[in-house]
Amino acid sequence: MHSFRNDYMEGAHPFVLERIVQTNNEQYIGYTEDNLCKKGRSAIRSAIVRSDNKGTLRSAGIIPAALQVEFVAGGTMANLVSIAASLRPHECAIAAPDAHINVHETGAIEACGHKVLVTDDADGMLSVAGIDAVMKEHEYGRSFHMVKPRLLYVSFATETGLVLSLSELTALRSYATSKDLLLFIDGARLAVGLTSKDCDVTLADICAAADIFTIGGTKNGALFGEAIVVRNPDIQRDFRYIMKQKGAVMAKGRLLGAQFDALFSATGAQAGVEEAFEDEPLYLSLGRHSNAMAARLKEVLKRHGFDSFISDSPTNQQFLLLENHVAQDFMHAFDADEISRPDSEHTVVRMTCSWATTQEDIDQVDAMFSQAEANVEA
Amino acid sequence: MHSFRNDYMEGAHPFVLERIVQTNNEQYIGYTEDNLCKKGRSAIRSAIVRSDNKGTLRSAGIIPAALQVEFVAGGTMANLVSIAASLRPHECAIAAPDAHINVHETGAIEACGHKVLVTDDADGMLSVAGIDAVMKEHEYGRSFHMVKPRLLYVSFATETGLVLSLSELTALRSYATSKDLLLFIDGARLAVGLTSKDCDVTLADICAAADIFTIGGTKNGALFGEAIVVRNPDIQRDFRYIMKQKGAVMAKGRLLGAQFDALFSATGAQAGVEEAFEDEPLYLSLGRHSNAMAARLKEVLKRHGFDSFISDSPTNQQFLLLENHVAQDFMHAFDADEISRPDSEHTVVRMTCSWATTQEDIDQVDAMFSQAEANVEA
Amino acid sequence: MHSFRNDYMEGAHPFVLERIVQTNNEQYIGYTEDNLCKKGRSAIRSAIVRSDNKGTLRSAGIIPAALQVEFVAGGTMANLVSIAASLRPHECAIAAPDAHINVHETGAIEACGHKVLVTDDADGMLSVAGIDAVMKEHEYGRSFHMVKPRLLYVSFATETGLVLSLSELTALRSYATSKDLLLFIDGARLAVGLTSKDCDVTLADICAAADIFTIGGTKNGALFGEAIVVRNPDIQRDFRYIMKQKGAVMAKGRLLGAQFDALFSATGAQAGVEEAFEDEPLYLSLGRHSNAMAARLKEVLKRHGFDSFISDSPTNQQFLLLENHVAQDFMHAFDADEISRPDSEHTVVRMTCSWATTQEDIDQVDAMFSQAEANVEA
Amino acid sequence: MHSFRNDYMEGAHPFVLERIVQTNNEQYIGYTEDNLCKKGRSAIRSAIVRSDNKGTLRSAGIIPAALQVEFVAGGTMANLVSIAASLRPHECAIAAPDAHINVHETGAIEACGHKVLVTDDADGMLSVAGIDAVMKEHEYGRSFHMVKPRLLYVSFATETGLVLSLSELTALRSYATSKDLLLFIDGARLAVGLTSKDCDVTLADICAAADIFTIGGTKNGALFGEAIVVRNPDIQRDFRYIMKQKGAVMAKGRLLGAQFDALFSATGAQAGVEEAFEDEPLYLSLGRHSNAMAARLKEVLKRHGFDSFISDSPTNQQFLLLENHVAQDFMHAFDADEISRPDSEHTVVRMTCSWATTQEDIDQVDAMFSQAEANVEA
Structure with missing residues (x-):
């Protein structure tokens, strides 16, 4: 009997596993500086561009080549590295109460020194209204006695399976920009979010909205691994130092590169997925x-x-x-x-x-x- | 016109200031290892014992000489040092939403690596019911995916001026014991709490209930300074290392010793306080x-x-x-x-x-x- | 042309890779709580026991079942988790100047709050004489103004390829015991150390000497992954919380379990390694x-x-x-x-x-x- | 018999103490936002300008009003706040082996997450040659596997009583600028340094050279307290948040303001110091x-x-x-x-x-x- 417990009970999709097996005996240099990672990065950047059917990236002046793409082994790691690289010591994240970083990462963000402030939003659906209430409380004080809100954390899809609409996402981005906040999108379940019924958000929209976001492989066909896409140049600066310090740079980064190349350079149709839509990755x-x-x-x-x-x-x-x-x-x-x-x-x-x-x-x-x-x- | 803005707008009570002035030209060794600190520590221990009119300390087997008493310059420092010395990295504090550590210390506890979980208690009045709801959520998961609650934080008096009754305090202690939790009492406003109308809690009760508590001087007649009383031997271990690491050991600890000696070895009557009750400090x-x-x-x-x-x-x-x-x-x-x-x-x-x-x-x-x-x- | 750049340029030894492929479609629960991890843990414990040809473990009263075995994705992660779980905030590690944690982990240990003190030992060969000089400096002060040495870090084999002898290892253990220090052995290259010419140290000796040690897979035939063996019960306590907080618990822990099972339950001969000695793993x-x-x-x-x-x-x-x-x-x-x-x-x-x-x-x-x-x- | 043990055995110079006594009954707002702090800040800025006999500040375009001046209770606190505010997580300090932060602050800097790299300079006399050797080692690797040197720490006077010459100081500044390093000068004993025989460095020179420096009161006539002067605007940003988070903002900041006002607005002659030189503070x-x-x-x-x-x-x-x-x-x-x-x-x-x-x-x-x-x- 098939288990419905979670979406990381199996290994990798055969097409992905095959890439690892095929390249197993090849030699590559370490620490995600190899050619498979180069291909993986390139495939992700291409997929982002191809998904830009509304021209959002272009009009925002976002150059694909300027996106930094990194690979790490797991989701908590992806979150803590991304947030540690984004914040100064007194700055904090704002999240919905259900947020994975708030509940199920054993205080990983706090262990990096940062408070997680919560809104009163249900189901992980971080909203402008929810954020604004928290911001008002802190702006009112506007003072060094309280932490300084600096980063919005939202999962796409959320921890209870819901999905922000494009207008909700755009509202978060606008609000973030107006308040000098960073927007971090946790894409541990990005694939199911983007392909959900009635979803009007594309990968390009995610990239245009977020300062930094993740693309989860572990729960979507990879053997393991998450990609992190860093759009904001301020966060890009020395990002790999932060990764290394947290133990997040894999010696055999090739494994991650190979998988994300498979996931993003091949189409679903090529890999035999029945539901594959057009030429989507x-x-x-x-x-x-x-x-x-x-x-x-x-x-x-x-x-x-x-x-x-x-x-x-x-x-x-x-x-x-x-x-x-x-x-x-x-x-x-x-x-x-x-x-x-x-x-x-x-x-x-x-x-x-x-x-x-x-x-x-x-x-x-x-x-x-x-x-x-x-x-x-x- | 007198300002009613807060209770730290003046310097020290004249009787306290006098001690600093009197001893100014005397030479003392540094880092709270001097004789004035010895006297201050002794005066606090004596006051605790004298307040034990119900025999609580004796029946709990608490030996005054075994209490560690330390002095630091301010309240946030007292809180962060106490909590940093009490917790391992994955352990966290539970507090009411209004708690000073949760709102007005710029994430000082998180900067030491620890999450602050909040109950739904109003007015800083941390309750067993409030704590138990948080505990249940974490015991239910009882797992390493969530932080481990380990320390209860409550202010006496609370941030909005209220005071726990003895039965409430005892209930917190019992609950803490039953769940292997530590109880930390923030006594930034301990004096007004203990002497408030209808208060049935004594200094001895505080000491018997708490694993570690503070005695606030800054807001109660000292020029500046807080005492920390560490009853739990596990927290005592290397406590001064943690203090030093956080910049909390004053080179001229004598200043703190002299003040707490004045505040606890003299009676209010001797210092000319009209409202002084019997021979209270x-x-x-x-x-x-x-x-x-x-x-x-x-x-x-x-x-x-x-x-x-x-x-x-x-x-x-x-x-x-x-x-x-x-x-x-x-x-x-x-x-x-x-x-x-x-x-x-x-x-x-x-x-x-x-x-x-x-x-x-x-x-x-x-x-x-x-x-x-x-x-x-x- | 074969590259001699390092020992993590290839994927996994075919025998190891095969296990991952074989089990790919099976469903397992997450976070290293699955049956493959159970088998991997068991295989490691068995190998430790089988290597105890001198009866060291038995005479030290070490019960294999009481060894905690954990799996993480990489070496820096293994080191930082192990050390973070071992130390209180003011405690520090002592290591040779070449030590990986001192030079090539971007301050990962300091990022967990702990200083790394260095001896003057060359080639990573931490010695009692070297440690003792550092200890004397700190014992002399014996005071809270300096960090408190608590953990010895040594790599086996060292960063420059050398290997401690059994008498050197035993001397480190004795010294550690005499000074209440913990001994952590970084086994990123444990296999080449244990099988090196003239090496008189066994896996059991490592286990008997160390409070906690690692078994490196990444540089020795695994696709990726390190095992951590925690012998000291004080460090075992809540170890998995610390792992999770640092992002070190893999959702698909099965991958690590399968590999370490392959590496330790099969013999080299079974896997076709020409140099295999007797029935060694x-x-x-x-x-x-x-x-x-x-x-x-x-x-x-x-x-x-x-x-x-x-x-x-x-x-x-x-x-x-x-x-x-x-x-x-x-x-x-x-x-x-x-x-x-x-x-x-x-x-x-x-x-x-x-x-x-x-x-x-x-x-x-x-x-x-x-x-x-x-x-x-x- | 007078004790020669150290320079913080007495209270305050009578002239300084008098200011605290005089103002004791006056009411001031808290957290160093009061008028006494304003006066203290102003007095320090004026003294810096008056000492600029070589026109260094003017030619460097340093505007006194743009200097941020903060007050904290002690030296370790001053150091850890200054460095925590200056560095990102992967960045580190370079110091001489004797440096106070390296030896006698119980790992306070590491507890903020940052490694302290040491040169081979004797007597705390950090030199360009010493720094350059460390830099070369890190530039050679120039990679995320090692910490990133970012801040130079030097004490003026040093821990063993020596004093940098103006040419040595200028060389440090030039080197720092050429390598994008920050220069932090620990002035716990600034007064004895600046007034030492043959010293050719002025307060203005210190200010022109350092991105951030401290002015020690504890060891030079204050009851307690250190000033921090932040010249670099990048470090100024949200500096008070970092202070608060570390417990460094005194509720009765007035005490620090009053003392530094006394120390810097009065001349030594006015306060009756026999050795007073001209109209120096x-x-x-x-x-x-x-x-x-x-x-x-x-x-x-x-x-x-x-x-x-x-x-x-x-x-x-x-x-x-x-x-x-x-x-x-x-x-x-x-x-x-x-x-x-x-x-x-x-x-x-x-x-x-x-x-x-x-x-x-x-x-x-x-x-x-x-x-x-x-x-x-x-």
């Missing part, structure tokens, strides 16, 4: 596949009476609010993940689809429900 | 005086129609919620302090009495109101 | 191979007149002191690595053999020299 | 006095056969190399300070004169020697 197609599976799973769940979703997630994570005993059975049956207990009688359960989830896996869920229903009737 | 009498002045001020304010206090503070700080234009006039007249703007039409204004506030200062406030009222009638 | 055989290649290379170099080795390295790294212009030619010919310029006329050049270096590669070097000599004669 | 006269006493003491020591000074210190600290048993007697007789034990048979002993040392104190030393000599002869 494999990276996006894998997200699209995950979302498609999740949509079907959602339909199956609803059809069998499970419709208490805590958010209308258009992405690969679906969250159900269940009575505790139902949740137990549910998690046992599908290896779903327990997320929280909002009150003493209920459990929030997560089912996640990945690039590796198949139509057969969904059908099996459907079948199990039908069988159970038949048993009950009998 | 000068330190407490000064707090008692500040509270008495604030009570009279409150009465005057009420008599003249200002009764929108945001909390029923029994201590030296009084907070009024006023319409903005009234607040402006008010602050202009009495040099009161603007604290916050809860909404667009109101301002919270603080009036603070100190050891230096006199009955005449209060009378003058009264007279100004009466004059203003007469003007209005005329 | 593949991990050691790969080091043995690297050393064998380096010994042959050294012979070739000497035969052709290159014998100005800066150290008598018995391991896979060989360092030559060459005149600048010779060095340039040399590095161009063999893709050797430039290490330093001790004076204006000389360059130190490094040639490194890895698990992937073959006899043919060495023969080719030989042939190139012969050809060059023939050209000169002609 | 009291601050300098106090240093001049300390130096004069030390010169006389040195003469007395030499006359009685003690002439093994380890450095030719022209300032208030004198260091003698003595046989251990002589050192013991010596320290017992004069309460001198034991500094180090360079070998098993010798001790370095320090005798320090301060603003409070009198001619009678020196005479008494002379008399004690004479008496002892008479006893020996008898």
Whole structure:
């Protein structure tokens, strides 16, 4: 039985793994200064440019060659390096309460010396209104007795599977610019965000909006690894020193370069992803596949009476609010993940689809429900 | 006109200043290893023992000689040193949202690497219920993905002038013990807390409850300086190294020793404090005086129609919620302090009495109101 | 032409890579809590026990099951996590000047808040005499004005390819114990150290001596990854929290588990390593191979007149002191690595053999020299 | 008997203390934003300008009003705040091995995350040659694997009482400028440095050379306190946030303002210092006095056969190399300070004169020697 616990339970998509295997015996210099990394960087820059169908980058004067692209092994590492490189000691991040950096990174940002201020936004959907309330409190004091807000952190897609619209994203950017704030977009689940139903944001839009953002590989078909795209030249300065100091520069960076080259220079169609859209990079197609599976799973769940979703997630994570005993059975049956207990009688359960989830896996869920229903009737 | 802006607007109480002047030409060794510091430490330990009218320390097996007493120049320093010495990198503090360490120390705790988790308690009144909700969230996960709660921070009196009762304090201690948490009491305004109306907590109770606590001098008659009392032997270990590393060990520690000796070895009566109670130390009498002045001020304010206090503070700080234009006039007249703007039409204004506030200062406030009222009638 | 620049230029040994490929489509839970990690941990513990031919572990009362084994992506990460978990804020490491943490990790240890004190030992060979001089300086002051030495850092093999003898290692342990110091052994190149000519130290000896040590995979046949073995229970406490906070817990820990299982549960013979000794684990055989290649290379170099080795390295790294212009030619010919310029006329050049270096590669070097000599004669 | 242990054994010079006493009952706002601080800042700026007899500031385009002047309680605090505000995480300080920040601040700089690289300069006399060797090592690598040198730290006078000449200082500045390094001058003993025999450096020269420097009060007549002068606008930015975060902003900043106003707005002659030179500020006269006493003491020591000074210190600290048993007697007789034990048979002993040392104190030393000599002869 397929496990729906999370989207990093398998290794790499075969197309990606193949690149690692193919290049295994080749010799490359270390620390992401090799040719595979060069290709990976180039592929990402190209994909960003190709996605600029609205001309946003051009009108913003963003030159692809000036984007710094770095590779690190994991998501917490990507976040802490990016934020440590962006802030002076007294500066802090603003995030929604659910933000990964606020809850699930064991205080990694604080360990770099920086406070994380939270807004009152739900579901990780950082909003201008939420930020503005925090800013007002600090501007009112406008004084050295309080930390200085300097960086906005928002996940795309969010921790509960939602996705900012282009207008929301643009509003964050405008607000950030007006207040001299940096915008950091955590793209651990960027692929499912960008390919979600009704999403009007492109990779180019992300790049134009963010001073710095990440492109998550671990949860989207890579064996492991995240790319960091640094657009803001001030953050680029000596960025690799900060990486090295935090243990984030891989000796065999080639592994990361090879994977991101595979994910961004090949199309999803070339790699055999059924849902692939036009000539989009494999990276996006894998997200699209995950979302498609999740949509079907959602339909199956609803059809069998499970419709208490805590958010209308258009992405690969679906969250159900269940009575505790139902949740137990549910998690046992599908290896779903327990997320929280909002009150003493209920459990929030997560089912996640990945690039590796198949139509057969969904059908099996459907079948199990039908069988159970038949048993009950009998 | 006397300013009611805060309780650190004057220098030292004359009795305290005199000690510094008297000893000025004497030579003492440095770094709080001198005889004046020895006397100051001894005076504090004695005062703690003398205040143990319920035998709490004895029954808890706390030996005064085993208490480590240190002196530092200021409150933020006292807090950051105490907390840095108490926590390992992944451990964090729990505090009420208003807590000084959470709002007004420019992220000093985070700069030492530690997250500050907040409860939903109002007015700085950290409660077992508030803490327990935070603990449950972290115990539920009980995992290395989240910071590990390790230290409770509570101010006595709180940032908005309130005071924990003995039963509340005891409950915090019991809870802390049951969950292997440390209890840190920020006593920046300890004197006004302990001598407030209806307070049933003694210095000994504070010492018995806290693993580590501070005794604020800056806001209570000292020229400057705070004492830190470390009861927990685990925190005592190498505590002075941490102090030195943070720049907290004064070369002329004698200044701090002399002041705390004056504040704790003399009685308030000896130093001429009118409100002095029995043979309590000068330190407490000064707090008692500040509270008495604030009570009279409150009465005057009420008599003249200002009764929108945001909390029923029994201590030296009084907070009024006023319409903005009234607040402006008010602050202009009495040099009161603007604290916050809860909404667009109101301002919270603080009036603070100190050891230096006199009955005449209060009378003058009264007279100004009466004059203003007469003007209005005329 | 094979590059001799370093020992992390290739991917993984085929036997190791195969494990990753084989398990790629299997689903495992995250964060090194999966069954592959369980197997990897178990394989390492077994190898430690099997290497205990002198009964050192047994007589020291070390129980294999009580060893904590963790996996991280890289060497700097392994070092900084291990040291951050071992020290309180005022405590520091003592290391030789060449120590990797002192020179080539961009201040990673200082970024965790800790000073690195250096001895005057050459070639990374930390000695009791060297440590004792530093200790005396600090004991003399024995005071909170100076950092408190707490952890000894030594690499095995060292940064210049040398290897501590058992008596040197035992002396470090005894000294550490006598002074309440922790001993951390950086095993980034542990395999070549343990299998070097005349080495009388076993894996069990390393484990018995060190409070905590690492087993480097990146430079010895793994795709990437280092194991950390924590023997000291005080350092084990909450170790995974520290890892997570530093971004060191891989979401797909399975990759690390699978590799270390391959390296330690299979023998070198099973994996086809020619130099494999008895039934030693593949991990050691790969080091043995690297050393064998380096010994042959050294012979070739000497035969052709290159014998100005800066150290008598018995391991896979060989360092030559060459005149600048010779060095340039040399590095161009063999893709050797430039290490330093001790004076204006000389360059130190490094040639490194890895698990992937073959006899043919060495023969080719030989042939190139012969050809060059023939050209000169002609 | 007067103690010669150090220069912070007494309280404040009476003229300085008087200012604190006079203003004790006045009310001032907090956190160094009061009028006394304003006066103190202004007095320092004026003194800097008045000392610019060579027109250095004018020709460098340094506008006194643009100098930021801050006050903190102690020397370690001044150093750590200054350096924390100057560096990004991967940047480091270069200092001589004896540097206070390297040896006697319990790793305060490392606790802020920054490595301290040391030159091979003796006696704290940081030299261009010493720095350049360190720089070459790092430029050679010029890479993110090593920390990035960014700030030069030098004490004026040095830890062993020596003083940079103007040409040495200018050379440091030129070198710093050429390499984009910041120059931080630790002026904990600035007064004795500037007024030492043959010193050709003025306060204006210090200000023109340094990006940021401190003016030590604690060891030169203040009750306590150090001023920090920030000339470089990049370091000025948000400097007070960093101060607050480190606990360095005194609530009663007035105490520091009053003292530095006294030290810099009054002349030494007005305050009755016999050695006062022309209309120099009291601050300098106090240093001049300390130096004069030390010169006389040195003469007395030499006359009685003690002439093994380890450095030719022209300032208030004198260091003698003595046989251990002589050192013991010596320290017992004069309460001198034991500094180090360079070998098993010798001790370095320090005798320090301060603003409070009198001619009678020196005479008494002379008399004690004479008496002892008479006893020996008898």
